[in-house]
Amino acid sequence: MSIPAFYTLPNSPTYACLDRFSILDEGHENADGHVPVWPLITKILEQPVAHTSHLIDILETISNTLRETSGVAGDYGTLKAFLDEHPSFCGNVWPRIRDAALRLPTHFPEASIPVLRPGDEVVLERDQAACLVAHQFLCTLREPPWRDGYFDFSIWYASGQRHRQAVEIYLTSFLTLFSELAPSCSVNSRPDQQVRYSLHSFKDIESSLPLNRGAAPLSPMHVFRLEDFTTRQQELEYQGPGGAVVVSANKHIGFGQSATQEEIYVGNCPEACPAVLFTPPLEDDHALTVQGARPMLRITGQRRDIAWEPLPIEARRGGRMLFMDALELDELFTSEGEGRLPDLRPENMDREIHKAVTAFSAWKGEGHRQVSIALWGCGAFNGNPAVKMMLVWVAASMTNVSIEVMCHISTQSGFADKFEPFMRGLSGGKVEDLMAVLDSLSTDDPLLQV
Known part of the structure; x- marks a missing residue:
């Protein structure tokens, strides 16, 4: 096409x-x-x-x-x-x-x-x-x-x-x-008074990354247990000038008829909707950013259980949304006898790291840069939460970004309970330490059983 x-x-x-x-x-x-x-x-x-x-x-x-x-x-x-x-x-x-x-x-x-x-x-x-x-x-x-x-x-x-x-x-x-x-x-x-839509690729930013990426210190990463998911993370007041939120996107970005995170975040910001007119399908190393599209409401929940409340006019200030599409791992199968998840194939890990690095490099920010992210690439995309968040952590560390991982207290506390001790165990470590863990994981590793 x-x-x-x-x-x-x-x-x-x-x-x-x-x-x-x-x-x-x-x-x-x-x-x-x-x-x-x-x-x-x-x-x-x-x-x-x-x-x-x-x-x-x-x-x-x-x-x-x-x-x-x-x-x-x-x-x-x-x-x-x-x-x-x-x-x-x-x-x-x-x-x-x-x-x-x-x-x-x-x-x-x-x-x-x-x-x-x-x-x-x-x-x-x-x-x-x-x-x-x-x-x-x-x-x-x-x-x-x-x-x-x-x-x-x-x-x-x-x-x-x-x-x-x-x-x-x-x-x-x-x-x-x-x-x-x-x-x-x-x-x-x-x-x-502007809305900015920009497309980024890993090829364009690869040369600006540190040569010895494995030596980069691991960025701060924190897990937050939420009673309900909300759209608060897309509000500028929450993000601050250097913040952003990851939108778990499809490669054809945009709004829809249901209540996925992407559909909610775009549907709540009408000024983000025109992006579908001039954004082609995201390629494997592409990420889209939309900055300044104002949320109109505060929406709580996802899927079938959602509600909303008015957002005061002074709070309707648009932050920065990072549109990242994950691999659809339900379409990938582990080879017989391989003993590893599709998430852990080197080419798949590289793809996801490059995708996140591209998104996290899309803006300079003022001072500290922080990204809020839910369990990206899981759910319908069938990714393993622990692997996905480790790959996000690698990308954040390569780009000097701190990460907030948003987990639902009812449905994702099992992941949070296992991942927090794992993060503490790597405190003070480097990217190469985290990559060594990823390279050693097998399908039956307890960390992956969430």
């Missing part, structure tokens, strides 16, 4: 479609009978929205016009029921969404966004990010060629959601952003 250099936006003159409902006056058609999409969108958005049903009409018209189907978002049952519970939407929130969307030519006069390559960074003013988020809500955007859906919010609209509570939380986060969006078209270059 060829990755384009740019992602094309709806205001591009090259983006055209049939005017199926004769919305535009005559004279807009080209030789193929197509009309430019942008005048169509602006005309559709002129329709008044006094009731939720009016919005659904607009979304269906957009879907039928741009995608030639009304089935993209199903019956819109979840969206309609959700908005019916928010009576201020039509009068307060909708005008802000519409106006933000209509500013596309102002914010993006080139009608495109560069697709990230390693070493690249896309910097968006908050108004620009809100503009793209508005179009994700309206479903006016083209699917990036590397994605199979999950690039706009149509996935949250139909009845019969697999996790309706999660979807309603993500829609609440979206409404919260636009409820307080200033009704202006500001241009502000202050760093705290």
